[in-house]
Amino acid sequence: MQEYTCFPCRQIFRSRLRERLVHLQNGRRRFYASSSLSNGKPRYAESWYWETKPPTHKELAAASHFFKHHLPFRQWTGDTWRHKENQTEDLLVPEVIFLGRSNVGKSSIINALTSQDLNRVSATPGATQVMAAWTLAAKYRDGGAVPGWDGDVSAKISLVDMPGYGFGSHADWSKSIMGYLVERRNIRRAFVLLDSVHGATGADRHMIEVLRGLAIPYQIVATKCDRLVAYKGSQDEVRSALTTLRAQAQLETHYELGLGEIISVGSMQVASKGQRASKEPTTPFGLQNLQWAVLRAAGLDTYAVDKASAHGVLKNVTVNEQPTLHIEGPTRSDTSVVVESPVKEAADKGDNPSDPLLLDLSIEDFMREILTSSTPPSSASTAKISSPRTPRSAAKVYSGVMNNFLALPNDHVAPIPNKATEDDRTRAQTAIDAALQYAQKELLDDPMRLWDEPKPTKTNAASKEGLPIIPEISKKADGLNLRRERERQHVTRQPPTAASRPTVKRITPAMDAPVTKTRPGPWQQTTQAPTRATQKGVTHGIDAFEALFEEEPKGRTQRNTGKSGRGQPRATSQSKSRSQPKAPSAQPAFAGKGVVQGMDAFESMFDEGNSSSSSGKRRRR
Numbered sequence: 109m110q111e112y113t114c115f116p117c118r119q120i121f122r123s124r125l126r127e128r129l130v131h132l133q134n135g136r137r138r139f140y141a142s143s144s145l146s147n148g149k150p151r152y153a154e155s156w157y158w159e160t161k162p163p164t165h166k167e168l169a170a171a172s173h174f175f176k177h178h179l180p181f182r183q184w185t186g187d188t189w190r191h192k193e194n195q196t197e198d199l200l201v202p203e204v205i206f207l208g209r210s211n212v213g214k215s216s217i218i219n220a221l222t223s224q225d226l227n228r229v230s231a232t233p234g235a236t237q238v239m240a241a242w243t244l245a246a247k248y249r250d251g252g253a254v255p256g257w258d259g260d261v262s263a264k265i266s267l268v269d270m271p272g273y274g275f276g277s278h279a280d281w282s283k284s285i286m287g288y289l290v291e292r293r294n295i296r297r298a299f300v301l302l303d304s305v306h307g308a309t310g311a312d313r314h315m316i317e318v319l320r321g322l323a324i325p326y327q328i329v330a331t332k333c334d335r336l337v338a339y340k341g342s343q344d345e346v347r348s349a350l351t352t353l354r355a356q357a358q359l360e361t362h363y364e365l366g367l368g369e370i371i372s373v374g375s376m377q378v379a380s381k382g383q384r385a386s387k388e389p390t391t392p393f394g395l396q397n398l399q400w401a402v403l404r405a406a407g408l409d410t411y412a413v414d415k416a417s418a419h420g421v422l423k424n425v426t427v428n429e430q431p432t433l434h435i436e437g438p439t440r441s442d443t444s445v446v447v448e449s450p451v452k453e454a455a456d457k458g459d460n461p462s463d464p465l466l467l468d469l470s471i472e473d474f475m476r477e478i479l480t481s482s483t484p485p486s487s488a489s490t491a492k493i494s495s496p497r498t499p500r501s502a503a504k505v506y507s508g509v510m511n512n513f514l515a516l517p518n519d520h521v522a523p524i525p526n527k528a529t530e531d532d533r534t535r536a537q538t539a540i541d542a543a544l545q546y547a548q549k550e551l552l553d554d555p556m557r558l559w560d561e562p563k564p565t566k567t568n569a570a571s572k573e574g575l576p577i578i579p580e581i582s583k584k585a586d587g588l589n590l591r592r593e594r595e596r597q598h599v600t601r602q603p604p605t606a607a608s609r610p611t612v613k614r615i616t617p618a619m620d621a622p623v624t625k626t627r628p629g630p631w632q633q634t635t636q637a638p639t640r641a642t643q644k645g646v647t648h649g650i651d652a653f654e655a656l657f658e659e660e661p662k663g664r665t666q667r668n669t670g671k672s673g674r675g676q677p678r679a680t681s682q683s684k685s686r687s688q689p690k691a692p693s694a695q696p697a698f699a700g701k702g703v704v705q706g707m708d709a710f711e712s713m714f715d716e717g718n719s720s721s722s723s724g725k726r727r728r729r
């Protein structure tokens with residue numbers, strides 16, 4: 109039929125059809141937006157406490173009361189913290205810092221916490237260009253004390269606003285921030301702000317790595333959750349978005365220093381007096397939870413509750429029970445690092461109450477424990493200890509010694525059980541000294557080796573789970589492997605050659621030489637060949653797995669830096685490494701080796717916007 113329709117008619121039909129589609133799409137959008145509101149679903153996102161106890165309503169009220177009566181004063185800006193006269197006094201004030209990508213809402217949050225227009229807030233990324241610290245004290249501008257706080261006008265806590273990283277930031281900012289993070293001693297916690305809609309980016313994860321490397325406790329705050337609620341609608345969907353955020357920030361896998369809580373905040377631009385241009389009348393949420401988290405970080409939580417209760421604020425709080433928030437997994441205390449002695453842990457768990465503690469160990473058992481030696485110390489001479497050990501075992505010895513010594517109570521005057529002779533004691537002491545010396549030397553030589561897993565040796569692989577290698581079985585396996593190999597290759601029966609039995613190498617070490625000749629192992633490859641992870645076509649199976657553990661050959665440039673233009677011949681890896689400067693690594697700062705690399709990578713986070721901002725147009729979010 110359509111063949112007979114004239115051209116203008118077809119055009120009209122098409123434009124009508126398009127119009128109709130747009131109309132339908134708009135209608136659907138309207139339908140979704142209204143349905144999420146009409147269902148009576150909450151228009152806020154709850155903070156999520158996975159492992160820590162959620163605050164009670166009373167605690168939240170106490171936090172709010174504290175912030176209401178402690179007014180902010182400018183403490184320092186930029187790098188002036190280095191040159192302040194009363195630095196010692198400053199250091200007594202606990203500091204919490206707010207970090208995150210530019211435009212994520214750092215300045216708005218500090219404004220909202222203090223209900224003051226302190227920091228400049230802008231929709232353009234890069235608004236904050238220098239660090240700014242605000243201390244809170246129970247005093248008025250004229251210096252008078254706020255009644256009810258015992259005339260205590262001293263600074264209680266300091267909130268530090270930071271320039272953002274990523275788009276719109278500058279590399280120079282990173283230097284002052286890194287200097288601050290490294291040198292400042294009174295940072296109690298870093299609040300890492302993540303945009304709840306966009307999720308954690310590579311730069312955010314990098315920042316978390318930096319904090320881990322510097323041993324600064326951190327906590328994730330999901331910002332702009334009002335948008336998340338508007339997009340997602342249901343609370344369950346919001347929760348799943350927060351779970352994703354948690355996984356992205358690797359809170360599950362990296363327990364050190366990270367707190368298992370995500371504080372969700374939203375509509376902070378309304379709570380902060382900096383911007384009142386909100387079209388929709390929205391209520392800020394999550395602010396009290398954040399205030400409580402800040403107080404806990406500074407160790408002021410009990411103080412705030414005591415004061416609030418003395419001021420009669422908590423009487424008005426009718427809901428006493430804990431808010432219905434999700435708690436999952438084992439409860440962890442709010443302290444960021446819990447160091448438990450393994451012995452005490454086992455005793456606490458009550459796994460085996462009859463387990464003898466170290467005090468009841470005989471000298472032989474004790475030596476076996478700390479030296480991880482299978483032979484009793486009577487036969488283990490010092491010569492045996494000085495035999496070369498893998499770095500891992502040295503580390504194990506070191507930590508074993510330290511743990512075991514830590515486990516001894518102070519008043520324990522070493523009554524050696526099992527009637528140890530004087531000789532035994534001397535031998536043990538010498539052995540411990542030798543082991544300690546060796547471990548310390550290893551640590552001094554290369555501290556990073558502690559984290560290196562030993563390469564699985566072939567003997568280990570073969571005798572997995574301690575099974576002995578029986579020659580007959582080995583021979584049978586040999587033949588079987590050979591047959592399978594031939595079947596796979598569809599070749600006629602031939603006398604076995606070295607090259608035709610690569611799998612045997614995993615059983616008999618003697619077979620290694622010819623196999624490795626045909627296909628060299630990763631540890632045999634030198635700089636002239638790329639690693640197997642980067643080779644095309646060999647990225648599967650054991651090869652790829654082994655390549656994961658392979659160290660990058662020294663002097664190799666990054667993939668991106670070696671980009672040659674179209675039509676230009678590619679330089680060899682060796683010539684590249686000579687002619688081109690080393691580019692910042694894509695790895696997290698502290699994952700790589702060397703501080704220089706870490707600093708470079710850190711700086712690059714702040715340099716992101718420069719190339720794109722040169723066009724003169726800054727992206728608005």
Ligand SMILES: Nc1nc2c(ncn2[C@@H]2O[C@H](COP(=O)(O)OP(=O)(O)OP(=O)(O)O)[C@@H](O)[C@H]2O)c(=O)[nH]1
Pocket residue numbers: 208209210211212213214215216217228229230231232233234235236237270271272273331332333334335373374375376377383
């Ligand atoms: N919808 C929504 N917008 C927010 C919220 N918090 C902040 N904003 C907006 O996000 C924009 C950036 O806020 P800022 O506080 O300046 O962000 P920043 O992280 O300090 O940015 P830089 O100083 O550039 O690093 C502003 O337009 C705010 O109004 C929020 O909770 N919800």
Ligand SMILES: [Mg+2]
Pocket residue numbers: 214215216227228229235236269270
């Ligand atoms: Mg800012």
